[in-house]
Amino acid sequence: MILKFVRFLKILRVAVKYGLDEIAISGLKVPRTAKLIDTLIFWRDISAPRGVRLRMALEELGPIFVKFGQVLSTRRDLMPMDIADELARLQDRVPPFGSDLAIAQITKSLHAHPDELFASFERTPVASASIAQVHFATLKNGKEVAVKVLRPGMKKSIDEDVALMHIAADWIGSVWAESKRLKPKEVVGEFDKYLHDELDLMREAANASQLRRNFAGSNLLMVPEMYWDYCSSSVIVMERMHGIPVSQIDRLAAEGIDLKKLSSDGVEIFFTQVFRDGFFHADMHPGNILVSIAPETFGRYIALDFGIVGTLNDFDKDYLSQNFLAFFRRDYKRVAEAHIESGWAPRETRVDELESAVRACCEPIFDRPLKDISFGQILLRLFQTSRRFNVEVQPQLVLLQKTLLNIEGLGRQLDPDLDLWKTAKPYLERWMGEQVGAQGMVERLKAEAPRFTHIIPQLPRLVHRALMQAAEPHTANTELLRALVLEQRRTNRMLALFAYCAATAVVVVMGVVGYETYLRLYA
Numbered sequence: 001m002i003l004k005f006v007r008f009l010k011i012l013r014v015a016v017k018y019g020l021d022e023i024a025i026s027g028l029k030v031p032r033t034a035k036l037i038d039t040l041i042f043w044r045d046i047s048a049p050r051g052v053r054l055r056m057a058l059e060e061l062g063p064i065f066v067k068f069g070q071v072l073s074t075r076r077d078l079m080p081m082d083i084a085d086e087l088a089r090l091q092d093r094v095p096p097f098g099s100d101l102a103i104a105q106i107t108k109s110l111h112a113h114p115d116e117l118f119a120s121f122e123r124t125p126v127a128s129a130s131i132a133q134v135h136f137a138t139l140k141n142g143k144e145v146a147v148k149v150l151r152p153g154m155k156k157s158i159d160e161d162v163a164l165m166h167i168a169a170d171w172i173g174s175v176w177a178e179s180k181r182l183k184p185k186e187v188v189g190e191f192d193k194y195l196h197d198e199l200d201l202m203r204e205a206a207n208a209s210q211l212r213r214n215f216a217g218s219n220l221l222m223v224p225e226m227y228w229d230y231c232s233s234s235v236i237v238m239e240r241m242h243g244i245p246v247s248q249i250d251r252l253a254a255e256g257i258d259l260k261k262l263s264s265d266g267v268e269i270f271f272t273q274v275f276r277d278g279f280f281h282a283d284m285h286p287g288n289i290l291v292s293i294a295p296e297t298f299g300r301y302i303a304l305d306f307g308i309v310g311t312l313n314d315f316d317k318d319y320l321s322q323n324f325l326a327f328f329r330r331d332y333k334r335v336a337e338a339h340i341e342s343g344w345a346p347r348e349t350r351v352d353e354l355e356s357a358v359r360a361c362c363e364p365i366f367d368r369p370l371k372d373i374s375f376g377q378i379l380l381r382l383f384q385t386s387r388r389f390n391v392e393v394q395p396q397l398v399l400l401q402k403t404l405l406n407i408e409g410l411g412r413q414l415d416p417d418l419d420l421w422k423t424a425k426p427y428l429e430r431w432m433g434e435q436v437g438a439q440g441m442v443e444r445l446k447a448e449a450p451r452f453t454h455i456i457p458q459l460p461r462l463v464h465r466a467l468m469q470a471a472e473p474h475t476a477n478t479e480l481l482r483a484l485v486l487e488q489r490r491t492n493r494m495l496a497l498f499a500y501c502a503a504t505a506v507v508v509v510m511g512v513v514g515y516e517t518y519l520r521l522y523a
């Protein structure tokens, strides 16, 4: 309790030192004399821009707050640009934890000392971050592995710091007018979930395994294999990958990698993850991407660090493809309609008002060649505009927008002439084609077919039961009961009629599908 109080006082002291209270009232005009008095009382220099001060405060408060700032920097739909830019510069600068602690963590989690588990284990970590660090090792069968170990004691300190963040968010939410837009409570809630997800390395291993399965047989992307016998929630062991970090462009070029191809491959991988799988790696910073130069996998991407992934359902994919396609046709009316039809914007929203807001924010983007247009920027502008119309932007789409910006940045670094639209358009059009029209219907019927095999045999029994219920005599004593019985019979008749029609429709549709499949196979 006392420790918590001391921690709270430290947070308060740092907040005052960097003038975070002044950031909170930055919308208001504060007289110069008040500023002078403020400086005299608190004896602080708050002349640096607000973003810089916030960044320095978070750095002083330690790794969990640094992580919080990094997460906040990706919420450009909520944060003012100057603050988001500054927070994006936050870096984990934590010293590695001692190898004795790493060994103790491995021994506790995997019930054996690293010297028993591995043929060799490198005591010095290859990388260290706030949540975990990585050591290289070799399995007894000779396979080279990377061992990711959770920083000991993380859960306790995260729980304590996040509890204080919740208190602060509640307080800010009640005193700060801006908080209605910035939603501090929701932001801290999301961060809490994100950190606790990161604390479970099994989740990361499962994400890696899913991504590896999705790209099995691909000659574009490699994902390390997880060695499940050596995985727990605080230690994971995976295949060690060899490659050059994608940020070392000169080295890649010197090795003879085709940078143009690498650039468009990156975009292709991303759109495949989004539109084919609905499952994407959402932590695509250059430190997590290598490029293989081994002869048999030359030029392939290697993905690492699967702590953050995004998932998209068909609804999200529809939203993205409809909006992007309408955008590139500059059909802002369609963008507005799509938002209202899908229920994203409230029903009562006026199409023309939303249309003109979207036009105002997006038209300037098109004042440049198509190849220079940023998909990430378009989405960001769209989210910012939508917010004004009470559209709740879904976290998975914010994650996607952030990843898109990373992919675009990376792609353009590799190839300044990268035409993102040209690479992405076929994916969007294919998705739309699969959703609408005859092919879409056949695909969906095929997906539903296994369920029909259960439902169809039950139909006669269900129909019979419905009819029997309709025909059963009822002894109703009161008027009310009689009325209820009549109503029930009417419903039963409707149900029976509906069941007959549905059964007929299903049989007809199955016939058509069967006939079409027959034609495809044998015609």
Ligand SMILES: Nc1ncnc2c1ncn2[C@@H]1O[C@H](COP(=O)(O)OP(=O)(O)OP(=O)(O)O)[C@@H](O)[C@H]1O
Residues within 6 Å of the ligand: 092, 126, 127, 128, 129, 130, 131, 132, 133, 134, 146, 148, 224, 238, 239, 240, 241, 242, 287, 288, 304, 305, 306, 307
């Ligand atoms: N399978 C692997 N093969 C080779 N090197 C690896 C592997 N996994 C991790 N590494 C090395 O360890 C570094 C950190 O790994 P990872 O990004 O997974 O850890 P992290 O704690 O999440 O770090 P950060 O938060 O900085 O992204 C990578 O940049 C890479 O150099």
